[in-house]
Amino acid sequence: MSTPQALDELLRQLSSRTRRDAGPAPDPRTLIDWLGRQLGAEAALVDGAGTVEAATARFPPELLGGLRPVLARLSGGQLGAAASQAGAFHVRCEALGREVPRPVLVVAGPRPLTREALALTSHAGALVEVVRRARRADGLTLRYQRAAARVRLAVLAALMTGEPTLARRMTAGAVPPLLDAERLRVHLLRCPPADRGRIIDAHEDESGYHGPGLLVRCPVYDDHLICLLPPDHDAGGADGGPAAPLRALVRDNPDYALGISAAVPLPATAQAYDQARHALAVACHTSERVADYHGRPPLAGLLPRRQAHAWAYAFLEPISAAPRLTLDITSLALHFPRSGVARLLDVSRNTVTAHLGRVQDALGLDLQDPRGRAELALALAISDLPPPGGGTVAEPPPAPSLDGLLSTEAAVTWAHAFLQPLRSGTDGAVRQTLRAWIEAGADAQRTARDLGISRTTVRARLRTAEQLLQRTLLTPGPGTHDLVHAFRIAGRAP
Template identity: 90%
Template structure:
C-alpha cells in the first residue's frame, strides 16, 4: 500500500490535537497509535515490551508469529540489532526496536506484502511517537509517585508538630528542611472547601521541594473538606489589607468562592501546633456563620492553665495513674479520640477502627469511664491537658499537696471566673432557648436526636441552636473536640458556683 508520509503524519497530528481539544483527560496511548498505524498500512501490529509480553496490538494480530521471532526479539531488545525483517508463514514481518536504553520495546508489523519505503518511514515515525508517549507516561508516573511521597512527608511533619516535636519533624526531612521549621512561631489556617478542590489548591502552591514556600499545606486526614495550612505569623508582613502576607492567597480563595471558609489561630511556638489547630477549628466554626467567612481566634486562656498548678497536677496524676503504664499507641489513640471521631483516629494512625475501639475499651475499663459520655471525655481531656503543662517551679523535694477532688479543683475562683465569662454570651439575651438546648444536649450525651425528643422540638432546631452557640461561644460544637469539653466544664462549674 502506497503511503505519503508527510500527509499521513499531518493527519496523525491533527487527530491527536483534535482528541486533546475534545477531552483534556484523553491519553493518546500506544494502543491508539497502533490501531491508527494498522489502518494506514493495512497490516497487523503489536508492541512487545521489554519482558517479551504484548503491551498493545491490533485486534487480529496473530500471536503465533512471536513464537518464531523470540531470538530476534531478544537481540532487538538487548541492543544488538536496530531492526530486522523476515517472513513467517504468509506474513512479511518487520521488527524495529524503540528507544535507546535497553532492554527496549519492539514494534512488530506483519502484513501480506513487504512494506514500501514510505511505509517503513511511517512505521519508524509512529514508533518514535509511541516511545515518546511511553516515556511521558513513565515521567507522569514518577511525578505522581513523587507528589504522593511529598504529601506523605508533609503529613508526617504535621503529625510530629502536633505531638510537640519540631526536632523530630526536622529529622524526617533528611536535610531538606522546610522554611517553616526555621521559624519560631506559626499560625494554623484551616480552610474549609469542597474535597475535590484541595488537591488543586495544593498543586497550585507547591514548589520544587514539595513544600509551599514558607508554609505547608496538608489534606486533613480526618475531615475531607478541610485543608490544613501551616504558615509563619504575618503580623509584620504586607500592607494594611494583608496583601503581602503568606495567608493572602487563602483569604483571596475565600473571597472569591462562596462555599469556602477560613479559621485562623493565634501565633504560637512550633511545639504548640496542636493548640493552634484547636484554635483554628474554633475560628472556623465562627467563620462559617459570618458574611466574610474568615475568622481569627480570639478565645480565652484554656481552663487547664488557670487552675492552681500543684493541686491540679496532683489530681491529674492520680486520675491518670491507672493508664500511666499503658502502651504509647493506647495513649496516642486516647488523646486523639478526644478530638476526632473514631474513624478519623483510625485514618490518622493507619490502624483499623476495631483497633481504636479495643484500645479505648481498655482505657475505659482502667479509668472507670464511659468515653461515649461527653462529661467523661471532658474530665479525661482536662487531666491530659494539665499533665501536659510544664512542671511547676519550686523545691523538688517539697511535700506534694493532698490530691483534691475534681469538684474541689473546679470550685476555685479562677475556674468560676472562667466559666462565667465562657457562658456570658449565652445569657446576654432574653431568649434562653439556646442555653436550655445546650444543657439538654450535654445531658443527652451530645446526641441531637435524644435532645430533640427530651425537649419536644425538632432535630433541625437542635442543630440550629448548636450553630448559634458556636457563633456566640466561638467554639466548635458539631464535631468532637475541646469546644464540647469547655462547654461541659463551664456548666459543671456554674452548677456548683455560689
C-alpha cells in the first residue's frame, strides 16, 4: 500500500472511531497498533519520563534500556530523530511535538525503514501527538466541568442556609447573574438520573453557569434537577435561561415532571425549594405534569408576632450559642434525610448525626419523631420573621406554651383549611392512616402493623394525601411538619 493510500485509510479509521465513540478523542494505542501493522514492525509511544504510554502487543520493553540516552536527548529537544540498531532490531526514534519534555515514537523492525515507511511513521507520529493533545484537552474540560459543578453545588448550599453573601464569596469574583438578583424561583425537575448531566451540559455557558440561572444536580434525590432562576427570566426567551426548555422537556417526555416555586428573596431559597417540592408532588398527578406553587400562607406568619417570637426565643435559647455548622446542619436536616445533608455540606454522615445529637440533647427533642421536627421547624420559621413592632426594642411578653400559641383563631382557621381536602375527598381511611403514620414516627411499616393493613396500602394512601393536600409527605420536609401542626390544632380546637 502506498503512503497516500495508507494515510487515507488511517484518517478513515480515525474519523470512523471518533464518530462511533461520539465522546473523547481516540486512544493513541489505536494509531500505534495501526502503524505496527502497516510497517510489519513493533512500535511504542514513550512519554517524557521514559514510561511507555502505548505499544504494540509484541514490542520488546527491554529494548528501551539501551535507548535511554537517545530518548533523553530526543525528549529534551536536542534531537529530532535518531536511528540505531539493537540486536536484531533496526530502531527508529522520532520526537513528537514541540513542548518539552516531548514524547518519542519508537519503531523497531527486522530491517531498516524505507523512505515511504519513514514518511508514514512521521505522519502517524504527528497524528498521535494531535490525539494526545485532544485527549489532554478532553481531560481539562472534564476537570473544569466537575469544578464548575462543585461551585454550583456550593452556591446552592449557601443559599439553602440563607447566606447569599457567602455564596458570592464562594465564586471567587466570577459571580453568577443569579446572585445579583433580589428574588428567585426554584424549578424542580423530576427526570431519569442519567438525563441530568445532558440537560446541564446543554445549557452551561463559558462561565460554568446557565445564563441568568443555575442548574444543579440534586445531591439528595437522584431523579431531581434543581434550577434557580430570577423571576423576570423564568418565562424563557432569548436570555430567559433554561426555564422554557425545561417546560418543553416535560411536554415531550412522559417520565418528566416540573414543580415551580413562588418568587422569594434569595435568603429564602430553602422556602422556595420546599414550595417547588410541594408543586412537584402536585405536578406528578396532573396531565400537564407541570405545577406552580399556590400554597396557603405558612402557619408561622399567622401567629401573633410578639407571643410567637417570645415562644421561639425561649424554645431555641439552649442552642443560641451553638456553632454555625450545627445550626446549618439542623436547618437542612428538617428538609432532607441525614445522608442528603452530609452530601450537601460535604461532611460525613457521622458528623451530621453528632451535631444533631447535641441539638436533641440541648432542646430535649427527638428529631427522629416528626412531632419534634415540626416543633423545631416552626421555631426556626418564626425566628426568621421580622421582629414585632418594626424592630423596636420592647419588653418581651412571657413565653406562651406551644398549645397556647396554636389556639388562636388564625391558627385554628389555618388547620381546618389545611385538612379540609381530607374531609371532602376521602372516606376517612386516608385521614386515619395519616394520624397513625404520625403516631408511628412517619414509619410506614409500623403504621401498617398498627392498622393491620399492608405497607403498600399505607404508601398508596400517603400518595393520595399528597395529591389532596398538595404537600410532599413521602420525603422529609415541611409537608409533614404542616400535617403535624394541623392535626395538633384540630385535635384541641372546638
